[in-house]
Amino acid sequence: MSNPPSPSPANWFKSLRRTRLGEPCLKTYPLQYEEQLKRARVSFQARRSIKENFRLAQLEAVLRMLEEHECDFVDALGRDLHKPRFETVVSELIPVKNEALHAISNLKKWMQPQQVERNLSTTLDECLVVNEPLGVVFIMGTWCSPVQMCLVPLVGAIAAGNCAIISPSVCTAHTAALLQRLIPSYLDNECFHVILAGTNDLADIVELKFDHVFFSGTREEGSRIAQAAAQCLTPITLVLGGKNPCYVDQHCDITITAQRIAWARFHNSGQSLVAPDYILCHSDVKTRLVQALKCCLMRFYGSDPRESSSFCRMVNLDIFNRTKDLLWRSGKVVLGGQVTEAEKYIAPTILTEVDESDPIMQQDLFGPVLPVLSVNNVDETIAFINKQEKPLCVYVYSNNSKVISRVMSETSSGSFCSNDSTLQSLIVTLPFGGVGASGIGAYHGRYSFDTFSHRKSCLLRSTHLECVTSLRYPPYDDRNLSLITWGSSLSWKSQGWCHIL
Structure with missing residues (x-):
């Protein structure tokens, strides 16, 4: 067996720049993982990444990369997922640009120390929260949204x-090969590195000890990452898949509801962490909704979606076969169901007569299949959702604000959206992340900044008021304790807290 390429950084980047779109990805070897981490840590310890002008320059470089290579990203995602240009630009490139522009506009404000309220004992002091970077972080993207994530x-x-x-x-x-080629050409080569590793290698890489790990993907993979991170006490953010319920009330605009659900479910051929996984439809409108969904799919993708330039393909045969198996063992197909293995194609499919015990309701779904279940009222919906693991998203379609409010307040999920789907996961001013089995932590906009920062509490004291501070020193006596208690009681009445000690 031939020896792997030298882990020398110079040789690695030389090889990296030879990689071109369409060629096999350049595998990163274990020694190179350690080498890249070492180089990044040396750069961070030299405070290379900390200055505001450096951060701004790197953010602007991300924007330039996306603008100058938009066609390359469209081509790469077209090869990987048969993804239309429209979907690539709207769901992959624009969200990243929005994040970068938002960060550039707000960076100075985010970096400033935050003043906090002072009390009686800190009247002459300064109380601050300082945001400091964590160090070297590890970001693992998912194939569902390979650029955005x-x-x-x-x-x-x-x-x-x-x-x-x-x-x-x-x-x-x-797409991985493209990112591997472009990122070293636009971002600082000492601070930012790209490695290509299989899913089975990720847990071993996490054990190299990063300062934070960000992972998006399936629950099974996320569990392995979390266990590996726990071994070295590495903080993590997990954005995980799950079963995202969508309730359709009897009081809603069925046509608009069907359009928005169909777009969200069948966008990217259903390969999404945030798409509705199943519909809980009020029995009074189920027939109308199913018919409206059929009409939408005909309008979106034509009579033969396989010929549509707007419909994606499954990412690989493993996901194709898994989805096909779930489809064929669950419910009744009322539209779609056709598969073509050679193209990794599964037609947009609607299932009815689905039972809660069916395989498609028990496992995460990454494919163009939409199960529709019947419920009799909102109480039944809430009970159904609460029986499951906490999802990443909950969706409700209703014209009744009380129904929306009830589902929002009586269920727990990473995010919630009424009368639309997935958009809450793209808004830079809203935190997005999971809860319970659907993940840990949040990101987007200021929340991403906070995720990758340590909020350090700082008390800048003076040496004045020692006459008060000295009450805490030994030898202890009841008189000093009485004075401290009296001072605290005054503060409790006015502010609710005091720390003379």
Whole structure:
């Protein structure tokens, strides 16, 4: 067996720049993982990534990369997922640009120390919260959104002043190769690195000890990452898949509801962490909704979606076969169901007569299949949702604000959206992340900055008021204790807290 390429950084980057779109990805070897981490840590310790002008320059470089290579990203995602240009620009590139522009506009404000309220004993002192970068962070993207889920967290890591190692999903090989080629050409080569590793290698890489790990993907993979991170006490952010319920009330605009659900479910051929996984439809409108969904799919993709330039393909045969198996063992097909293995094609499919015990309701779904279940009222919906693991998203379609309010307040999920789907996961001013089985932590905008920052509490004291401070010193006596208690009681009445000690 031939020896692997030299882990020398110079040789690695030389090889990296030879990589071109359409060629096999350049595998990163274990010694190179350690080498990249070492180089990034040296750069961070030299405070290379901390200055505001450096952060701004890197954020602007991300924007230039997306603008100058838009066609390359469209081509790569077209090869990997048969993804239309429209979907690539709207769901992959624009969200990253929005994040970068938002960070550039707000970076100075985010970096400033935050003054906090003072009390009686700190009247002459300064109380601050200082945001400091964590260090070297590891960002693992998912094949569902291979550009967005790598670069949106990267924007937050850069804004917070960190160095980063990025691992795009090798399932989308052409996109991974493109990121591997472009990022060293635009971002600082000492602070930011790209490695290509298989899913089975990720847990071992996490054990190299990063300062934070950001992972998006399936629950199974996330569990392995969390266990590996726990071994070395590495903080993590997990954005995980799950079963996202969508309730359709009897009081809603069925036509608009069907359009928005169909777009969200069948966008990217259903390969999404945030798409509705199943519909809980009020029995009074189920027939109308199913018919409206059929009409939408005909309008979106024509009579033969396989010929549509607007419909994607499954990312690989593993996901194709898994989805096909779930489809064929669950419910009744009322539209679609056709599969073509050679093209990794599964037609947009609607299922009815689905039972809660069916395989498609028990496992995460990454494919163009939409199960429709019947419920009799909102109480039944809430009970159904609460029986399951906490999802990443909950969706409600209703014209009744009380129904929306009830589902929002009586269920727990990473995010919630009424009368639309997935958009809450793209808004830079809203935190996005999971809860319970659907993940840990949040990101987007200021929340990404906070995720990749340590909020350090700082008390800048003076040596004045020693006459008060001296009450805490030994030898202890009841008189000093009485004075401290009296001072605290005065503060409780006015502010609610005091710390003379």
